[in-house]
Amino acid sequence: MTKLAIAVKLDRCVGCHTCSLACKMSNNVPDGMLWNRVLTEGSDVVDGAQGVYPNLTRTYLPLACQHCENAACQKVCPTGATYKDENGRVEINYDKCIGCRMCMAACPYNARVFNWNEPSRGGNPAYGDKEVPARGKGVMEKCTLCKERIDRGEAEPMCVECCPARARVYGDLDDPESEISKLKATGNVRILLEERGTHPQVFYVQ
Amino acid sequence: MSMAKSGLTRRNFLKGSAMAAGALGLAGAGSMTSAEGWLAPATAHAEAEEHVACTYHQSHCGSRCSLKCTVRDGRLVMIQPNDAASDQRYRTVCLKGISEVEHIYGAGRVQTPLKRVEGSERGENKFEAITWEQALDEIVDKIKEVQGAHGKDSLLVKTCAEADSGWLAAMFGARGCAFNNGIDIGVGNGLDPSTGTGWGYAMSSQETRDWVNSRLVLLMGSNHCESSLTTTQAFFEAKEAGAKIVMVDPHFSTTASKASEWIPIEPGTDAALILGMISHILDKGLIDKEFMSLHTSFPFLVDKATGALLRGEAPKPTKEEIEAGIEPAAPFMVVDENGRTVLHNEAKAPKLEATATVDGKKATTVYNLLLESQKDYTTEWAAGITGIPQAKIEELAELYAQGPSSLGTGWGGNDKIANADVSGHAIAVICALTGNIGKPGAGVGCYVGGNYNGYGAGLGGWALPEDMVAGPADLQMREIRESDVVHAVFSVGDLVAQQTPAMGKTEEWVKGLDLVVIADPYFTENCKWADYVLPVCTRFECDEDYSNVAQGHNQICLQEKVVDPIFESKTEFWMQKEIAKRLGCESALPASAMERAEIALSTSADPYYNKLTIEKLKENGCVWPNEGIEEPKMVFMDKTFPTASGNMEVYYDFLTDFDQQLPKWEEPNEAYAGNPLREQYPLQLANTRTRFRIHSQFNDASWIQEIYSPVIAVNPADLEGKGIANGDTVRVFNDRGEIKVKVQVNESIRPGSARMYEAATSDFTVEGNMQALTNDFVPPRGAALMMGPVAPFSDTLVGIEKA
Known part of the structure; x- marks a missing residue:
């Protein structure tokens, strides 16, 4: 079996948002929407901090679809539009999506974004990977782990390729020899909202 | 709409048709030559023509990434x-870089050439579209008129670091600005005379890859x-290799x-x-005596009466030196291991603590003077000034002295304070005392991006005729705007809002000029003050297949055409050629941009580079590694410095009039703790750099705007009782x-x-330009410094209240 995932090394993440824009570019994500966001933990401002000056910490937390093994979004989807594919990815069949947004409400990670209106993409709308399908008004979208790139044989999702700090590791959790499996085996791993039982494949190295 | 304007070239179209076996056909071309086609959303990509081209991105973050x-x-x-x-790593x-997909x-x-509407004032921002032909005809005529009346150097040509208009000033015989207008030279003013390198920008360090060899990496004023x-990879490689990375910063920066x-x-x-760390190092005897004696000016003798270094007789110049116009430096005097007063290059082991009488002059060593001048600067004193606990200062001093230590300065932080040169000078002294230079893991200066402190390629370049030279570049903008030497301006980049503090004064100056021409791909604040705005291309656009070569991350990068010029923009190469035509000097410039690029390679003095060709670069994927990059670049490894003595020179007798021969503490001009002005304006306004901008660039990149728009960042403690909440609009003010x-x-x-990222201009704030607030103070010793006075942007106090 194959279980594709991304690990984020939190000690290396400098919160630069390059992953967010690399993803937006490659996946033709419309104006005002991101599949991958960089949060600053415990702060509601960009580059904020936890604590009181000068006793401060800051953790950047890049957040996208966690590609859960037990995906809450998939369970509530009434049409089967959201599915778990043979490579362990949570994907959306856009043609089947009826825009009910049950998945959006179910996802504890707030990873999904919805086309409330006809998407706009500024003065150069046709950006992105040529194989990424178009999405129109009323359709849900989110990180696909760059399905189209990977399925035609490219090595890494765009966010991983572009990360300036090399904080992101992509690979197959079912391959014990992969770098990502070895990272997970160290045990120095943080899973987001583990108590929800969603079993995210995406994980964070502390 | 023309074919060029639609972004579809004849060449692409034919290639596309062939690839799609005619499927694209005329329907495809038709859709791309209409406005509807231009704005059509992405739907069917499948039959589209697609290819890859490489260019390089901005240089001014120190990077210049090669982009596919x-x-x-x-x-x-x-x-x-x-x-x-x-x-x-490269x-x-x-x-x-990624935001450019939308941004360009x-x-x-700027979509077409613009002319200020007749009857409107500069700054009113009223323009009409004109043709390039009309714009260039009128601009050249007016420049000739101004230069005829006031002299050639009454035209100021200012081209920013990203510009590609390097011949413009020489073509017009125009004046330039001195010393980068005081930007980024604050610490270098104090550090660079000691090493004889750094070009005034403190760029004397080794490469960041050397940090893995350091026990301590001490960063001050560099939000690396x-x-x-x-x-950033080099930062983490060092940390993972066990280097302790210490960041000294008022703010909890990234x-x-x-x-x-x-x-x-x-x-x-x-x-x-x-200064406090230096005292502790002296007290504890943590100095590197051998390095100090043999490779610094600490043993040099100083005339106690005048403060001047004692010099011997200069040797007679050699034939080569006479031809090159070089005057050999006079050697300095030291007391040698036998107690004799000799020339510094004749002593085997010059004494650090010695006195002598030379020709009746009572002299003592630089080191003795340092011991004296440091007496006031105890770690307890330093703790009181800096707010850093005394024990922490002492711990840091011991760690630094132990080494090997890299001390990374920067162009943020203290570099933008009026006393920046004192900090640079103190850094030179602590480095020279501990020998933390010229060995693996030890260095000093700005450890910045890939094209600034990696290996250089030594590219050649197109030579203009000998009589085609630019005028003087002897005044900074602060001096220019207070004089009447300039009557016309041609700027590529934002001169009005970006370059000079206290923008109100710049605005008044601009209003009084006879002509203001701005060339820029983007409509910056500057453009509002222009008579003519010329739309030039970004590095993604070209009207030829190849445009240029440049030094990037330890590699040569090739700039290919990615897309045709967008809107009515033209390359700066084309713009200069068209101006040259109107000046009758077109033959002085290369025939094509590609020829310019070929010449840059073929005229390199280095055989590694002058055998390279555009074709080879193209075959290799538009990059070519610099020679020797297998090992990190290191400097001063033979412990000799390009100074007058060949040693690291820490005593600046050129600052005797200002009592700064050795670094003497001086408070900031405005932003010091006890300034009574703080009652009205309690907050220092730090003017810093950010990942979201390169200076004034990317303000208008809408993908970046989705993440960040200009704010003033303030600690909640400073907002208590003001009724101000996060996201509120505030008025920020001073005199x-x-x-x-x-x-x-x-x-x-x-x-x-308070912290603002630089270049928050009025289109992106709620109202007004942050440069309206900044301090334009000129320190009295400014003119005596290597690069002239620093522009102390962050030496600024402001008040804040709910708007």
Whole structure:
């Protein structure tokens, strides 16, 4: 079996948002929407901090679809539009999506974004990977782990390729020899909202 | 709409048709030559023509990433790091690079040449579209008129670091600006005379890859993980190799948050910290006596009466030196191991602590003078000034002295305070005392991005005729705007809002000029003050297949055409040629941009580079590794310095009139703790760099705007009782001006300070330009410094209230 995932090394993440824009570019994500966001933990401002000056910490937390093994979004989807594919990815069949947004409400990670209106993409709308399908008004979208790139044989999702700090590791959790499996085996791993039982494949190295 | 304007070239179209076996056909071309086609959303990509082309991105973050660009139907659709780079460290892009996919087509572009509407004032921002032909005819005529009346150097040509108009000043015989207008030279003013290198910008360090060899990496004023984002890997490699990375920063910056330790400091007091550390190093005997004796000016004798270094007789110049116009430096005097007073280059072991009488002059060593001048600068004193605990200062001093230590300065922080040169000078002294230079893991200066302190390629360049030379560049903008030497301006980049503090004065000056021409791909604040705005291309656009070569991350990068010029923009190469035609000197310039690029390679003095060709670069994926990059670049490894003595010179007798021969503590001009002005204006306004901008660039990149728009960041403690909440609009003010901007309430900001990222111009704040607030003070010793007076942007106090 194959279980594709991304690990984020939190000690290396400098919160630069390059992953967010690399993803937006490659996946033709419309104006005002991101599949991958960089949060600053415990702060509601960009580059904020936890604590009181000068006793401060800051953790950047890049957040996208966690590609859960037990995906809450998939369970509530009434049409089967959201599915778990043979490579362990949570994907959306856009043609089947009826825009009910049950998945959006179910996802504890707030990873999904919805086309409330006809998407706009500024003065150069046709950006992105040529194989990424178009999405129109009323359709849900989110990180696909760059399905189209990977399925035609490219090595890494765009966010991983572009990360300036090399904080992101992509690979197959079912391959014990992969770098990502070895990272997970160290045990120095943080899973987001583990108590929800969603079993995210995406994980964070502390 | 013309074919060029639609982004679809004849060449692409034919290639596309062939690839799609006619499927695209005329229907495809038709859709791309209409406005509807231009704005059509992405739907069917399948039959589109697609190819890859490489260019390089901005240089002014110190990076210049080589970018692999995907072009579909003549439009830029994706940007990736260029995977042809020889080392994965140089396969880089950041959020600014990626944002270009939208940005170069964005609302911020100047779309056609513009002329100020007759009867409107400069700054009113009223323009009409004109043709390039009309614009250039009128501009050249008016420049000739101004130069005829006031002399050639009454025209100021200012080209920013990203510009490609290097011949413009020489073509017109125009004047330039001196010493980068005081920007980024604050610390270098104090550090660089000691090493004889650094070019005034403190660029005397080894490469960041050398940090893995350091026990301590001490960063002061360099938010490396943001401002040198694409060399961040080196930061983590060093940390993972066991280097302790200490960030001294008033604010909990990104780099502070990733460092091994953050030491918060009162803004503008870096010199006091270093002076305190020096005293501790002296007290504990942690000095490197051998390095000091043999490779620094500490043993040099100083005339106690005048403060001047004693010099011997200069040797007679050699034939070569006479031909080159070089006067040999006079050697300095020392007391040697036998107690004799000799020339410094004749002593085997010059004494550090000695006195002598030379020709009746009572003399003592630089080291003795340092011991004397340091007496006031105890660690207890330094703790009081900097707000850093005394024990921490002592611990840091011991760690630094133990070494090997890299001391990374920067162009943020104390570099933008009026006392910046004192901090640079103190840094030179602590480095020379401990020998933390010229060995693996030890260095000093700005450890910034890939094209600034890696290996240089020594590219050649096109030579203009000998009589075609630019005029003087002897005045900074602060001096120019207070004089009447300039009557016309031709600027590529933002001169009005970006370059000079106290923008109100610049505005008044601009209003009184006879002509203002601005060339820029984007409509910056500057453009509002122009008579003519010329739309030039970004580095993604070209009207030839190849445009230029340049030094990037330890590699040569080739600039290919990615897309045709967008809107009515033209390359700066084309613009200069068209101006040259009107001046009757077209033959002085190369026939094509590609010829310019070929010449840059073929005229290199280095055989490694002059055998390179555009074809070879292209075959290799548009990059070529610099020679020797297998090992990190290191400097001064033979312990000789390009100074008058060949030693590291820490005693500046050229500053005797200002009592700064050795670094003497001086408070900031305005932003010091006890300034009574703080009652009205309690907050220091730090003017810093960020990953979201390169200076004034990317304000208008809408993808970046989705993440960040200008704010003033303030600690919640400074907002108590003011009724101001996060996201509120506030008025920020001082005697120089005021602006309105949203507030960001952020614990990362030092209480007593506020932080804005530079170049928050009025289209992106709620109201007004942040440069209206900044301090344009000129220190009395400014003119005596290597690079003239620093522009003390952050030596600024402001008040803040709810708007």
